[in-house]
Amino acid sequence: MNRTTAHTAVTRRRLLRLAAASATAGTLLPAAGPAGATPPSPLDALKQHAVPLADLDTLARMTGSARLVGLGEAAHSGHEFFILKARLFRKLVAARGFTTFVLEASWSTGLRLDDYVAHGTGDPAQIMREEFQGQYVFWNTEEYLDLVHWMRHYNLTHTDRPRLRFVGNDLGYAGAHAYDLVHDWCAAHRPDLTASLDALYAPLRPALGTEAGIWMGRQLAKDSATRQAEADRADRALTLIRSCHRPDGQAGLAHDLALRTATALTQTFTAYAIPDDRFADRMRYRDQTMADNTAWWLDHTRSKLLLASNNGHIAYTSDNPVEFPEPAGAFLRRRLGTDYVNIGLTFGAGRINALPDFTATQPRTYTVPNARSDHNEHTLNQVDHRDFALDLRTAPSAARTWSRTARPTRSYGLYWSDKHPRTALAHSYDIVAHLHRVKAGRLR
Numbered sequence: 001m002n003r004t005t006a007h008t009a010v011t012r013r014r015l016l017r018l019a020a021a022s023a024t025a026g027t028l029l030p031a032a033g034p035a036g037a038t039p040p041s042p043l044d045a046l047k048q049h050a051v052p053l054a055d056l057d058t059l060a061r062m063t064g065s066a067r068l069v070g071l072g073e074a075a076h077s078g079h080e081f082f083i084l085k086a087r088l089f090r091k092l093v094a095a096r097g098f099t100t101f102v103l104e105a106s107w108s109t110g111l112r113l114d115d116y117v118a119h120g121t122g123d124p125a126q127i128m129r130e131e132f133q134g135q136y137v138f139w140n141t142e143e144y145l146d147l148v149h150w151m152r153h154y155n156l157t158h159t160d161r162p163r164l165r166f167v168g169n170d171l172g173y174a175g176a177h178a179y180d181l182v183h184d185w186c187a188a189h190r191p192d193l194t195a196s197l198d199a200l201y202a203p204l205r206p207a208l209g210t211e212a213g214i215w216m217g218r219q220l221a222k223d224s225a226t227r228q229a230e231a232d233r234a235d236r237a238l239t240l241i242r243s244c245h246r247p248d249g250q251a252g253l254a255h256d257l258a259l260r261t262a263t264a265l266t267q268t269f270t271a272y273a274i275p276d277d278r279f280a281d282r283m284r285y286r287d288q289t290m291a292d293n294t295a296w297w298l299d300h301t302r303s304k305l306l307l308a309s310n311n312g313h314i315a316y317t318s319d320n321p322v323e324f325p326e327p328a329g330a331f332l333r334r335r336l337g338t339d340y341v342n343i344g345l346t347f348g349a350g351r352i353n354a355l356p357d358f359t360a361t362q363p364r365t366y367t368v369p370n371a372r373s374d375h376n377e378h379t380l381n382q383v384d385h386r387d388f389a390l391d392l393r394t395a396p397s398a399a400r401t402w403s404r405t406a407r408p409t410r411s412y413g414l415y416w417s418d419k420h421p422r423t424a425l426a427h428s429y430d431i432v433a434h435l436h437r438v439k440a441g442r443l444r
Helices: 003-024 042-049 056-062 079-096 107-119 124-131 134-139 142-157 176-189 191-201 212-221 224-242 249-273 276-301 328-339 376-380 397-403
Strands: 068-071 100-106 165-170 305-308 340-354 364-368 387-391 431-438
Touching: 042 376, 042 387, 042 397, 056 079, 056 387, 056 431, 068 079, 068 276, 068 328, 079 142, 079 305, 079 340, 079 431, 100 107, 100 134, 100 142, 100 276, 107 124, 107 142, 107 165, 107 176, 107 249, 124 142, 134 212, 165 276, 176 191, 176 224, 176 249, 191 224, 224 249, 249 276, 276 305, 276 328, 328 340, 340 376, 376 431
Parallel strands: 068 305, 068 340, 100 165, 100 305, 340 431
Antiparallel strands: 340 364, 387 431
16 A cells, blocks of 8 residues: 555545544534525525415414414504404414404403303494593404404304403403492302492492593593502402302302402502502503403413504513513513414504594504615515515524514504614514505594
């Protein structure tokens, strides 16, 4: 063997040993790629991973085995946002056995709409006119009325399936229906406490014909001592219901609902009692309450829920921590783990409804132009599909890196604003659904 042959043999043995060691360690020697190859750009990675929203089967599969899916919106009143929520709820009902639609609305409002959906009681158009006022004015739309009618029709035509239910998880308005429910349960099961309960609730209960928006405005106008006294009364009423023994069977379920409704009434007055100069504390309490009420329904009904709310509530991180310290989504993730999955909604341009300022009671329609180049929506709008979804948990590396960077992102709550908070999409959402254009919701 000459020196050249020997050297070649040694080199070959060394390469074989390296390959064997690499395989033992669970890795492979890197394969040679094209000279000068560059990794895909974030936009290319997003295009590769995007799934058209026409394919709701894929979007439903993205939610995995989660029992609670939070679906947000970049503005409270966009037609396409409402339609997507209705479409996804129907898909989850059919494909994954979901039964409950949870809306960012007062608990007492949810009770009234649920009575219609489950039992056919009342007129949903009238209920929505009476209840969806003030901060909830954006929900009084043709789109949501259509959804409520569909839910009732489903229950009538699918008697072999679990009934669909409607829930409000918020605390803004303490409507008369909630007091009636607690009173009726107490009169049936603990008549000895009814007089005490009614005496505590009498100054709190809205008078007949009170409009929800006017009631909420009056609460905020009361002095702090009055608000605290009302919170104390509601809490004493709750203590009475808590003292009652829980019966077995169906009577026990009725007890649970009465207790939760008394809890919801206390939540409302507790929130208003938080001083105005502690606005951030009030908002944190509100988000925690929305999370608690949603989780309560999830636990007590053993069902699957779609939660429809603003992006800022379903998210894991706040885009405005000074005023809104912790979203409901953060509370839900800590409590439920991967049983909670959220979907943030963004859009490129169009028209939305919003209140011009905090003194206004009726929304106006505003035109939203294409996003500037520094916005998240600018990049998302360049993806080939018109409307699409992105699972940020499984996106290619370049897309994940892009989505972890905070950039201006449109987020309209109650009020119109041209200031857009910085949001890192991957830190706030599991999935993002992007719509190129939206129209204003069809207010009634």
